[in-house]
Every structure is written in C-alpha cells, then in structure tokens.
Amino acid sequence: MERTAIRRRLTWQVATVADVRRETETARTIVLDVPDWPGHLAGQHLDVRLTADDGYRASRSYSIASAWDDSHGSTIELTVEQVPDGEVSPYLVEVLKVGDPLEIRGPVGGWFVWKPEQEGPVQLIGGGSGVVPMRAMLRAHAVAGTTPARLLYSVRRPESVIYVSDLKELAASDDVDVRLVYTREAPAGEPRVGRIDAELIEQYAFKPEDGATTYVCGPTPFVETVADLLVAAGHDPARVRTERFGPTGGPR
Amino acid sequence: MSDYLDGNAAAGALSELFAVDLTAAIAQCNGCGQTTVFAESRLYVDAPGMIARCAGCDTVLLRVVTTPTNTYLDLRGLTYLRIPNS
Numbered sequence: 001m002e003r004t005a006i007r008r009r010l011t012w013q014v015a016t017v018a019d020v021r022r023e024t025e026t027a028r029t030i031v032l033d034v035p036d037w038p039g040h041l042a043g044q045h046l047d048v049r050l051t052a053d054d055g056y057r058a059s060r061s062y063s064i065a066s067a068w069d070d071s072h073g074s075t076i077e078l079t080v081e082q083v084p085d086g087e088v089s090p091y092l093v094e095v096l097k098v099g100d101p102l103e104i105r106g107p108v109g110g111w112f113v114w115k116p117e118q119e120g121p122v123q124l125i126g127g128g129s130g131v132v133p134m135r136a137m138l139r140a141h142a143v144a145g146t147t148p149a150r151l152l153y154s155v156r157r158p159e160s161v162i163y164v165s166d167l168k169e170l171a172a173s174d175d176v177d178v179r180l181v182y183t184r185e186a187p188a189g190e191p192r193v194g195r196i197d198a199e200l201i202e203q204y205a206f207k208p209e210d211g212a213t214t215y216v217c218g219p220t221p222f223v224e225t226v227a228d229l230l231v232a233a234g235h236d237p238a239r240v241r242t243e244r245f246g247p248t249g250g251p252r
Numbered sequence: 253m254s255d256y257l258d259g260n261a262a263a264g265a266l267s268e269l270f271a272v273d274l275t276a277a278i279a280q281c282n283g284c285g286q287t288t289v290f291a292e293s294r295l296y297v298d299a300p301g302m303i304a305r306c307a308g309c310d311t312v313l314l315r316v317v318t319t320p321t322n323t324y325l326d327l328r329g330l331t332y333l334r335i336p337n338s
Contacts, residue, residue: 010267047264061261108263110273111291220254242292244258 010105012049017100018075023162026082027129028093029065032102033075039068040076042140043113043133043215043243046106048078050088058087063132063217063243064107065163067139079162081129112215112243116144120211124151125196125226127218128160130245134217135163138170150177152204154196154222157185179204201229208234213241220244255298256305259291265302265316269325278334283311290333305329 019031049059066077082093096102114122114137122141124134131153141149151170155161161180171178181200186193206212214235216226223244230240263275279290286308293304293313301317306329313329 010264045260045263059264061257061264105264105267108267108273108275109260109291110263110276111289112260220256220258224254242258243260244256246257247255 010108012103012105014101015104017096017098017102019098020096023079024160026093027079027162028082029077029079029162030092030096030102031075031077032104034104035074037074037076038107040064040107041110041113041115042067042136044107044109044136045112045133046076046078046104046108048088048092049103049105050091051103059105060088063136065132065135067136067143069143079129079132079135081162112217112241114140114213114215116140116146118213119147120213121147121206122149123206123212123214124149125154125205125214125216126151127154127196127222127226128156128245129162130216130218130222130243131162132217133243134215135166137215138176141176142170142173145175148175148177148206150179150204150206152179152181152196152200154181154183154218156183158182158187177204196226196229198229198233201226201233205230205233208236211239213239215241215243217243218245220246256294256296258295259289259293259304261295261297262290262302262304262314262316265318269316269323272335274333274335279313280331281306281309281311281313282329282331284309285331 015032015034018033021029023029045061045063047059047061049057051057062078064076065079080089080092083089126134167178170176181196182193183195216223223242227240227242231237259275266274275291277290280287292307294307296303304314305312311329315326317324
C-alpha cells in the first residue's frame with residue numbers, strides 16, 4: 001500500500017499492560033500491548049507519561065528491552081529500574097498491574113541503535129539498567145546478526161543482574177561473549193570486584209583495529225568514564241555511541 | 253555534577269515537532285564551534301521544559317518548553333544541523 005501523503009505526527013498513545021515480570025528486587029519488566037505498533041530498531045526507546053489526578057504530569061524515557069519481529073504482533077517490553085524518590089519509576093515497578101493503561105510515545109531515537117546490516121563487530125558495555133537496550137540488540141543479533149558481539153555488563157552484585165536466564169542463553173552462542181563485572185560483591189569463584197577499568201577494557205573488549213561499533217549505556221558517570229577509557233585506549237570516538245540515564249541509573 | 257541525561261532522551265519531544273529523527277543529526281555549537289552528533293549533548297530535564305547544552309562548552313543549544321496550548325522551540329545555540337537525506 002502506498003504511504004499516505006500526510007505523515008502521522010508521533011504523539012502520545014495508550015498501551016495496555018499485558019504482563020509484568022520481576023527481574024530483581026528493584027527492577028521489573030513490563031510487557032505492553034500497543035495497538036498499531038510500527039516496529040522498532042534495537043536500542044530505541046519510548047517515553048512514558050503519568051498524569052496525576054490534579055493534572056500534574058511527569059514523563060521519562062525507557063529503553064525498549066525486546067527486539068522487534070513481526071511475530072511479536074503488537075507487544076513490546078520495557079524493563080524499569082526503580083529510582084529512589086523517583087516520580088515515575090516507583091509507580092511502574094511497584095504499582096502498575098496487568099490490564100492497566102499506560103501512556104507512551106515512541107518508538108524514538110536514531111543514534112543509539114544497532115541494525116543487523118551494520119558492518120563490524122558489536123561491543124556492548126552496560127552499567128546496571130544500561131543493559132536494557134543491549135538486551136534488545138543481542139536479541140536482534142541472535143535472529144539476524146552475522147558479526148561477533150560482546151557484552152560487558154557491570155553490576156553491583158549477583159542479585160542485581162537482570163535477564164539472568166536470557167543472558168545465559170545468549171552467551172551459549174559462539175558469536176556472543178557475555179562477561180559480568182561486579183562492583184560491590186562477586187559470586188563465589190569470581191575474584192575480581194571493582195569497576196570497569198583500562199585493564200578490563202584491554203582484556204575483554206574488541207581492539208580498536210577490530211572495527212567494532214561500541215555502545216555504552218548506563219548512569220551518566222559510568223558512561224563518561226567508560227567512553228573516556230575507550231578513547232584513551234585508541235578507539236575512534238565516532239564509533240563509540242553513548243546513552244546516559246542520569247545520576248544514579250534513573251530517571252530511565 | 254552529572255545530573256544530566258543526553259540528547260537521546262530528547263527524541264520523543266523532538267519527534268512531536270520534526271519529521272526526521274534529530275538526535276542522530278550532526279550539530280554545530282554556535283558557542284565553541286564543536287561539531288558532534290546531537291545525541292552527545294547534555295540534556296537537562298529538571299528545568300521547566302528541556303534544555304540541551306553543548307558537551308564541550310555548556311552553551312544552550314536547544315530549548316523545548318510545552319505549555320497547555322503551545323510548544324516553544326528555541327534553537328539559538330545551533331549553527332546548523334546536518335541530517336542525512338536518506
């Protein structure tokens with residue numbers, strides 16, 4: 001069918017909560033049914049808007065955690081990490097239930113995205129809930145990817161890991177390498193506790209000459225530290241794509 | 253302080269106004285002349301509305317303020333935006 005001459009202005013629409021899944025003590029995956037969802041690229045996000053009884057509104061951006069293919073019908077997934085004293089995330093993590101409506105605007109974002117036809121390896125570096133868009137990228141990669149992919153995922157402790165079973169499944173592929181970095185407390189058998197540093201990048205990330213595109217996502221200080229480490233290690237800044245969630249992992 | 257997001261988070265608000273995604277556009281700062289992808293700018297959402305500042309020199313690149321009846325778009329800090337044709 002030919003595209004209509006008048007472009008639909010992207011604006012708010014109402015989705016319905018189809019399912020919720022607890023990921024960790026503070027994070028929850030929300031499955032949304034969105035009528036006429038146009039599909040999305042791995043890494044894109046959407047905005048969620050809440051309206052109080054008195055008309056006060058607050059909106060936040062959340063990465064889409066699921067990859068898109070036609071078989072999904074009109075369903076997408078978000079994973080939300082609760083931000084202490086947040087205006088939006090506590091409602092999404094603790095209150096919202098199956099059947100509830102939720103106002104959304106999306107999909108949006110054309111920079112922090114991965115397309116299967118993109119050339120070169122894919123390096124993903126996520127801190128905390130920064131792993132959410134990377135899950136979508138790895139899911140898309142599992143379906144259509146032909147290049148190697150690596151995920152470096154920095155978490156506080158083993159209980160903070162989201163998508164545990166998913167990551168195990170993805171890591172079973174020869175094309176995908178998943179490595180967890182623990183910053184506060186590591187599981188038995190993992191001697192290293194500490195943030196991502198130059199040595200770790202050197203050891204586990206693709207080398208500058210590998211021609212990888214690197215995606216870094218997480219709290220703002222995490223993203224800036226890692227991006228600086230990559231550039232210092234000789235990576236081309238133009239091949240390092242970043243997405244910042246704010247001071248503490250929120251408000252996304 | 254790292255109390256900012258980045259230009260990626262402006263995609264939703266900008267998509268209400270523009271037909272193409274501007275967060276992946278190359279932007280030149282009118283303050284320092286630095287040229288980077290708009291997604292790399294610093295985004296402040298605590299102010300009334302949304303303010304994007306240059307990551308290099310802090311110049312205000314863009315402001316979006318929505319009132320109940322209108323949206324104000326201030327692009328004073330952008331010399332240009334370069335958007336691919338396809």
